Structures are given as C-alpha cells and as structure tokens.
Amino acid sequence: MTHSITKAASRWLRRGLPATAALLLAGAVPAQAAQSSLRHADRSDWLYVTVTHGDTRSGGDTRGTLLLCDPPHGHSRAAEACAELRTARGDIRGIPRKEVFCSMIYAPVTVQARGEWQGRAVDYTETFANACEMNARTGGVFALDG
Known part of the structure; x- marks a missing residue:
C-alpha cells in the first residue's frame, strides 16, 4: 500500500x-x-472540489477536480472561482448568493472542498436541494461541467 x-x-x-x-x-x-x-x-491557494449528484448513501455520481489559484487553472471556470474565493477570503459560505429562480425539484447535490487558502485549511461539505441552488450559493467553485 x-x-x-x-x-x-x-x-x-x-x-x-x-x-x-x-x-x-x-x-x-x-x-x-x-x-x-x-x-x-x-503558499499557493488550492482546493480539491467534488460534486456528487444523487443520494450519497447509494454512491451517487461523483466528479472532482483540483482548483489552483496561483495562477488560476485546473478547473473549467478557474478564473471565476478563484476571483469569488478571493472576494470571500477563501470562505465558500462567504460567496454572495446569486438572485436566481430555481425549480423546487428535489435532485440532491453534495459538494465538498478540501485544501488550503492563505495558509488556512479548508474543509467544506454541504448538500443542496438541486444543482441550481448549489450554483446560486457557491458561484463557479463547484461548476465542473463547464
């Protein structure tokens, strides 16, 4: 091993x-x-981010990528995600919620980010009702589909 x-x-x-x-x-x-x-x-800022669609207890469909921010790369929307994280000082919960209308269809999405920002450990996990809610709340950080 x-x-x-x-x-x-x-x-x-x-x-x-x-x-x-x-x-x-x-x-x-x-x-x-x-x-x-x-x-x-x-001293670089980086996060390994994953998005799991479906019920995480039954395995769900998980995608992940590494987001590097010095310079932004490794993620389909790295520049946007890094800018949002810089504004929020690395706190994903501090990213301003976007005003959008999302359907009330329950299609759970669980996100996780682990890494380091400005020398501090980041360990963030949250489940959203659907991908629209996830995107409204977390901006480009977990936008792995382009």
Missing part, C-alpha cells in the same frame, strides 16, 4: 501540484497532518 501511495504522490508532484495537495490527494497523510506539516512550504 505504501508503495502505491508514494507513486500516486509522485504523479501529482510531477503535474506541478503543491506538495501539500499531492500528499493529501494521494492519501499519503491525513488532511490536517499534510496541511500543518507543510504549511510553510506551500
């Missing part, structure tokens, strides 16, 4: 990922340990 974790971390590092993110995504160390032990080595 250790050998495959090391190989996975190496792949992420070769892609230019900050060491903290590589270790976290490879599962080499728990999130808090990776972030606290390497906090001073990496």
Whole structure:
C-alpha cells in the first residue's frame, strides 16, 4: 500500500501540484497532518472540489477536480472561482448568493472542498436541494461541467 501511495504522490508532484495537495490527494497523510506539516512550504491557494449528484448513501455520481489559484487553472471556470474565493477570503459560505429562480425539484447535490487558502485549511461539505441552488450559493467553485 505504501508503495502505491508514494507513486500516486509522485504523479501529482510531477503535474506541478503543491506538495501539500499531492500528499493529501494521494492519501499519503491525513488532511490536517499534510496541511500543518507543510504549511510553510506551500503558499499557493488550492482546493480539491467534488460534486456528487444523487443520494450519497447509494454512491451517487461523483466528479472532482483540483482548483489552483496561483495562477488560476485546473478547473473549467478557474478564473471565476478563484476571483469569488478571493472576494470571500477563501470562505465558500462567504460567496454572495446569486438572485436566481430555481425549480423546487428535489435532485440532491453534495459538494465538498478540501485544501488550503492563505495558509488556512479548508474543509467544506454541504448538500443542496438541486444543482441550481448549489450554483446560486457557491458561484463557479463547484461548476465542473463547464
């Protein structure tokens, strides 16, 4: 198991990922340990974001990507998402809600973001009634479909 974790971390590092993110995504160390032990080595802002459509208890359809913000890349709407996060100082709950009308159809969407922003650990999870509500509340951060 250790050998495959090391190989996975190496792949992420070769892609230019900050060491903290590589270790976290490879599962080499728990999130808090990776972030606290390497906090001073990496100063970039990054989040690994996932969106699960459907009931998470039954597995749902999960998509994920890495959002890097120094410079913005790795995400289909990276520039928009990074700008919104900068305005909210990295707090996803601080992104202003967009005034839109969403249907009342229940199609649950669970989002998760883990990473680091301005040297602080980010661990955010929330379930929304549908994708429209998710987009209204979180802007481009979890907009993984383009």
